[in-house]
Amino acid sequence: xxxxxxxxxxxxxxxxxxKILIDVAAREGKNVSxxxxxxxxxxGGTASCSVVISDEEIGSPYxxxxxxxxxxxxxxxDKFIGSMRDGGLVIVNTSxxxxxxxxxxxxxxxxxxxxxxNAAGNGRAANLVMLGAMIKASGLxxxxxxGAGLDAYFDAKGKNTPKNxxxxxxxxxxxxxx
Amino acid sequence: xxVDYVLMKGNEAIAEAALxxxxxxxxxxxxxxQSEILExxxxxxxxxxxxxxxxxxxxxxxxxxxxxxxxxxxxxxxxSGPGFDLKQEEISYLSAAGLPAVLVNAMRYGLGxxxxxxxxxxxxxxxRGGGHGDKRLLVLAPASVQECADLTYLAFDLAEKYRNVVExxxxxxxxxxxxxxxxxxxxxHDMNKFDWALTGKPREARKNKAYNLSYYMGxxxxxxxxxxxIESMFENEQRWEEFMLEDAxxxxxxxGISSRACRSAVRQARRDGMKxxxxxxxxxxxxxxxxxxxxxxxxxxxxxxxxxxxxQMGEDIQLATxxxxxxxxxxxxxxxxxxxxxxxxxxxxxxxxxKPTEVL
Numbered sequence: 001x002x003x004x005x006x007x008x009x010x011x012x013x014x015x016x017x018x019k020i021l022i023d024v025a026a027r028e029g030k031n032v033s034x035x036x037x038x039x040x041x042x043x044g045g046t047a048s049c050s051v052v053i054s055d056e057e058i059g060s061p062y063x064x065x066x067x068x069x070x071x072x073x074x075x076x077x078d079k080f081i082g083s084m085r086d087g088g089l090v091i092v093n094t095s096x097x098x099x100x101x102x103x104x105x106x107x108x109x110x111x112x113x114x115x116x117x118n119a120a121g122n123g124r125a126a127n128l129v130m131l132g133a134m135i136k137a138s139g140l141x142x143x144x145x146x147g148a149g150l151d152a153y154f155d156a157k158g159k160n161t162p163k164n165x166x167x168x169x170x171x172x173x174x175x176x177x178x
Numbered sequence: 179x180x181v182d183y184v185l186m187k188g189n190e191a192i193a194e195a196a197l198x199x200x201x202x203x204x205x206x207x208x209x210x211x212q213s214e215i216l217e218x219x220x221x222x223x224x225x226x227x228x229x230x231x232x233x234x235x236x237x238x239x240x241x242x243x244x245x246x247x248x249x250x251x252x253x254x255x256x257x258s259g260p261g262f263d264l265k266q267e268e269i270s271y272l273s274a275a276g277l278p279a280v281l282v283n284a285m286r287y288g289l290g291x292x293x294x295x296x297x298x299x300x301x302x303x304x305x306r307g308g309g310h311g312d313k314r315l316l317v318l319a320p321a322s323v324q325e326c327a328d329l330t331y332l333a334f335d336l337a338e339k340y341r342n343v344v345e346x347x348x349x350x351x352x353x354x355x356x357x358x359x360x361x362x363x364x365x366x367h368d369m370n371k372f373d374w375a376l377t378g379k380p381r382e383a384r385k386n387k388a389y390n391l392s393y394y395m396g397x398x399x400x401x402x403x404x405x406x407x408i409e410s411m412f413e414n415e416q417r418w419e420e421f422m423l424e425d426a427x428x429x430x431x432x433x434g435i436s437s438r439a440c441r442s443a444v445r446q447a448r449r450d451g452m453k454x455x456x457x458x459x460x461x462x463x464x465x466x467x468x469x470x471x472x473x474x475x476x477x478x479x480x481x482x483x484x485x486x487x488x489x490q491m492g493e494d495i496q497l498a499t500x501x502x503x504x505x506x507x508x509x510x511x512x513x514x515x516x517x518x519x520x521x522x523x524x525x526x527x528x529x530x531x532x533k534p535t536e537v538l
Binding site for chain 2: 034035058059
C-alpha cells in the first residue's frame, strides 16, 4: 500500500510518470488509482497527480498523508513535504531543488533528473529518471520488471526509444541519500 | 498475467460503455470536466458506424438527440453544471414524448460558472429537475470508474424499458480519475425494433408520432401511464450499497466521490473504536429509501457528506427516515472530503458539539 504524489512544473511529465506507475503496478496485480489536480492552472505553474497503489480496495483516491513524494521542482517539494507520513520516502530532483536540510522523519533521496535526462539526449525523460530512483529506493516493485513494464507502456503507445529505459536505469543507479 | 481490464478515466469508461451498449448517436458541447466524453466519441463513434456531432451549443445538441431518440437510436449527450442547465427544456420534451435517452452530468462546484473543479452541485437539478412538468429522471451516481462503465451500460436498458431519460450523475473527481475497469461486452442495438419509433415515409410504414404522448393517448390515459411509470421506477430501481451498518452509531450517507472518502473513514473510525457505517445511494432518483428500513437501533443519527454549499441530499435522507433521527451535514464545498475531516466531524457530533441540520 502506498499513497503517492508526483509533482512538478507543467511539462515535466509528472502526470505521465503517474500513468506509467499505475500501468505497471496494475499489471503486477495491484489495485491502483490516479487523480490529477486540474483547474485554472498557469503555464509554468505546478502540476501534480495522486497515485494510490494497494493490495486492497482503494477508498479515497485523494490521499492526504503520503508514503512517497516525487518532487521535480522546489515549489512542489515545499507544498507537499508537510504531508509526509513518518518513515516516508521523498525523491528530489536535485537539478532543480537545493535545500540546506531535510526533515528527520522521512528518507530523502536525490537524483539529478533534469541534467541526466539532458545528458542522455532525452531531455523530456527527467520523469523517467525520477521513476527509476523512486522504484529503486521504495522497493515498491521489482526494478527490472518495472523497467520492462515501462518499455511495454511506451511500446503500446508506438513511441518508444531505448533512451527511455536508459533514463529509467540512470535513475535507479544514480540516486544518493540526502 | 493476462490483462482483462483497461486503465481509463471515468469519462472514457462512460463513453466506451455507451458505445458497447449500442449507442450510435452522440451530440454535445464541450465543458470541463466532461469534455473527454466528447473527445472519445469524436474518435470512436464513426468507427462503430455511428454519428458524432459537436453541436453549436447544448440546446441544439439536445434537439438533435430528440431526433435520434425518436427514430429509435440509442443516443447520449453529456455536460456539466451550467451546460446541463441548458438541456432542461429538451429533457422535458423527451419526457413528454416518452423517448429514451441517456445524459451524463459531471458535477462541478457552485452556482453560475462556479468552478470547473469537482463538486456535487447538481443533486437537486438532477433529482427534481429535468425541466418543467411531472416526470422523473432515473439518476445513477457512479463511485468508481468500473461503475461509470457498468451504470452507463445499464442506463441504456433502463431508458428503453421505461421510455425515460436516464442520467448518469458523475462528478469532476470520478470522471477524471483513472482506475482499473472491466468493460462490458459490445452489443448491437436494432433501432427498428420499437413499435413507437418513427420509421420514415413509405406508404406502408407505421405512422408513429414523436410529440406529447398525451395528445394521442388522451389526457386521462396519459396521466395514469405517467403515474404508473413513476411508481414502477420507484419500486424497482432503488439501488444502493451498505457498508458496515451493523451496530453503527452514526451512518454516513454519501454518493459519488464523497462516498469513497466515507468508506475509508468508516474503516479508519472502526479501527479507532468509533462505530460508523455507510449507506451509498447508487440511484439518487429513486432515492434508496429501502436502505434505511434496515438500519440497526444503535444508530443515533445520519450524516450527509456532500461536496456542496448546503445539503441537497439531506431532505431525501429525512424523507427516507421519516425524520426519526437527527440529520447532520458535513459539507466540503469544492474540497474533496478527507478521512480525517469526516472522522473529526463525527467525533464532534458524538461529543454533542454539533447541532443537527434544520435547513433542508
